Amino acid sequence: MTHTVLVTGGAGFVGSHACKALHGAGFVPVTYDDLSGGCEKAVRWGPLERGDIRDAARLRDVLARHRPVAALHFAARIEAGESVRDPAAFHAVNVEGTRCLLEALQQADIASCVMSSTAAVYGAPQTAPIAEDHPLRPINPYGETKLAAETMLADFAARHGSRFAALRYFNAAGADPDGELGEQHEPETHLIPLVLQVAAGKRAQITVYGSDYDTPDGTCIRDYVHVSDLAEAHVLALRHLLAGRTSLRLNLGTGQGWSVRQVIETAQRVTGHRITVQESGRRAGDPPALVADATQAQRVLGWRPQRAALEMQIADAWRWMTRTAAVA
Template sequence: MKVLVTGGAGYIGSHVVRALQRLNMEVVVLDSLELGHKAAVQGSNLVVGNLADKNLLSSLFVDGRFDAVMHFAAYSQVGESMLFPEKYYHNNVAGTLNLLEAMLQHNVKKLVFSSTAAVYGETAESPIIEDFPAVPANVYGKTKLIIEAILKDYDRAYGLKFMSLRYFNAAGADFSGHIGEDHTPETHLIPLAIQAALGQKNSIKVFGTDYDTPDGTCIRDYIHVNDLADAHVLALQALVSGADSNIYNLGTGRGYSVLEVIDKTMKASGVSFLVEFSERRKGDPAILVADSNKINKELGFNLKYSDLDTIIKTAWKWHSNNPKGFRK
């Protein structure tokens, strides 16, 4: 099988590329390297380019003869999306339309789409199932929900089959220690805590201690990036086997508080770093936990690596061995 992976040099995309290669699939990565890293897909067939380039897409599909596409290329900073919505609609939505146009022109009708739990918005209910109302609270989440609506229409009109995977908090790193999380700027809790343990930050900041949770801090559902990668492979295999289009949550059904994550990071690193407490951030629900029973039952997905100790252990290995990320 030959697969095009857009955004394949990014955090999640690079782990999926590695999972596909382990199954001896032929992979072509399309990435602008604006946010991705060439070193994350070292040894892969990497094409540097952007989904805005229709000519590049056309030539790529002519030469590629792909069986399927896995689509990760997107901007994903929530705060930035509210400041610069045009940037997000152009890149995420218009870029996807260009990709779909090229797919249809070359009769490639299988797509695995990287979606997000941000489509649900500030729901007070937990665990979250796929049938909950999708009311995004930010432009990033809106772009992903718009793309899902487009995919449903393209399935109905053109027979393009898709699997949309709405994941919660991707975390951890490949067990090899060769690839991991490297964002600029970094906004995710676990790498921020590890940066504090490494002395790269003076402290870690906790936003809100008065939530209706056991320790007063927010609770989130963390899933290991290698489990995410395995789920994408299962979704691809299901499409190739003739499965209908579908949307799935990806999480563990188990949440951890901010203070629990910080405590685990201190234990894994052996470093007690400074913790600063601040006011709540607007729009942070107390608890966000996924119900992933649907993908478990329908695709046979099982978690292997997503206990918090393993997540932090693999993240610590990556960050401590690569304190500057991919920028050696």
């Protein structure tokens, strides 16, 4: 029997890759997305239901018609810098929207929900790598709203006997290895696509914020995890919950950190294009290093990133960018 899964934010970067992985695993993904940040063309592995997660009536109608067995919840406002400028919008979607979704799921007797969380729930790291028991002290409204959503998920689960998985991604990167999907944020703020836009001649230079950090080359270090590996982790977490096993809070990263300079050098090698760099001062709230201890995800879900190598992540993103440019 084929099971349907509701995917909020399924038209976005990570959600669309998750829909492809769900389809490959025999599920039917029903994307629920208001297309405020996602792209209709990325919805290719199941139906699209256009709607806002804060619209309770629309959610009820979609759940009644499709009868999903579970939900994957990606829909959110995602840009940390923007959350400082407009915290109310982030609380409205990430907290109030999640509440609305959870109530609709509970009313429809859907007991399993996997939610996108983030390394931003930890705030400034006190250890490296960061494990799940690291203190939760977000330093911007984005991280605060994601932590509030995680807490609400746990409270709903305790009250209604449902199960959840909060998956805390580090830096999502790469693109579908088959070239069918990729990253299209507007405006783009993520390092790898920005660097590749310079390589492609769409942007004059890449600004490096801070080269005096206490790291081997002075630039910030981040843990980049391939979006297809993230998608696979969602399928594993979904199966775990559907099997009636315990709720989860898990880091998703490779456990390896790469500096901004290493990303730029690798992108030059992969693309064969020179990338012009402009150095600038540090940005407030940027920790020197954010690297995941993802051993729990390995132990509990058997998840092992297959495309962890930075070259591979950049090559997949480059193939997507050049192919999309060729088609556009």
